[in-house]
C-alpha cells in the first residue's frame with residue numbers, strides 16, 4: 052500500500068467511526084432533516100428519474116430518510132439498496148424502512164468508492180449529502196457509473212461552497228481554531244463543502260463517464276426556533292465537527308460551542324433562527 056492509499060484508508064476508518072457514533076443523533080433528528088431537505092429531495096429523485104418498478108441505489112444512505120421516499124416511489128415491484136460505509140447508521144435505515152412498511156429496502160454496507168456490487172445493475176442512483184465525504188469523489192462517481200444500467204440516471208446533492216454556506220463555515224473554522232488546528236482549505240477532498248466549487252461537480256461527473264450533466268442550485272435554509280436548537284442538532288449529529296472537537300476536554304468543548312453560538316446568533320430573529328444554506332444538485336446519465 053502506498054502512502055496516499057494508507058491516508059485514504061485511515062480517513063475512511065475515521066469516517067466510519069464518526070458516523071457510527073453520530074448515527075443515533077442523525078436518526079433522532081430525522082423529522083427536522085426531512086423538513087429541511089423536503090424540496091431538494093423531491094428534486095433529486097425527479098432528476099435521477101426514480102419511478103415505479105425500478106431497482107435504485109441510494110449511496111451514503113445514512114439513516115435512510117431519502118431511502119423511504121425512493122421505496123415509496125418504486126413501489127412493491129421495485130427495490131432499493133441503501134448503501135453506506137457506516138453499518139451503525141444503516142441499522143437505523145433498515146429499522147425506519149421496516150417501521151414505514153417498506154419490504155423493498157435492503158442495506159449494503161460498503162465504501163462508495165468500492166461498492167462491491169455487480170456491473171449494470173441499477174435503473175437509477177442518488178447520493179444525498181454524502182459524496183463530499185469521499186477522499187476520491189471521482190473514484191466514487193466512476194463506481195456509481197459502473198453499477199448503473201446504460202441510460203440510467205444519477206443525481207447527487209452536495210453543499211455549495213463556503214461563501215454560500217456561512218453556518219457550515221462558522222462551525223468548521225471555530226471547531227478547528229478551538230482544537231488548535233490550522234484553518235483547512237474548504238475545497239480539500241473529504242470536507243463538508245469540498246464539492247461546492249463552481250463547475251467541479253459537472254467536471255467530475257463528465258470525467259466519470261456521465262452524459263447530459265447539469266447542476267441546479269437550490270436554497271434550503273436551516274429553520275430552527277433558536278440558535279441553541281441548531282447547535283443541539285450539530286452537537287448530536289454533525290460527525291465532522293464532533294470529530295474535530297473530540298480530543299478536547301469538556302470545558303474546552305463547551306467554550307467552542309459557546310463561541311459558535313455567539314457567531315450564529317446573527318441569524319436569530321423574532322421569527323426564529325434561519326441559517327442560509329445552498330445546495331447543488333448535479334444529475335447525469337450513463
Ligand SMILES: C[S@@+](CC[C@H](N)C(=O)[O-])C[C@H]1O[C@@H](n2cnc3c(N)ncnc32)[C@H](O)[C@@H]1O
Pocket residue numbers: 063066067070084110111112113114115116117134135136137140161162163164178179180181184185186
Ligand atoms: C450527512 S450524512 C447523509 C445521510 C443521508 N444520505 C441523508 O441525507 O440523510 C453522510 C453519510 O455519508 C456516509 N459516508 C461517508 N463517507 C462514505 C463513504 N466513503 N462511502 C459510503 N458512505 C459514506 C456517512 O456514513 C453518512 O451516513
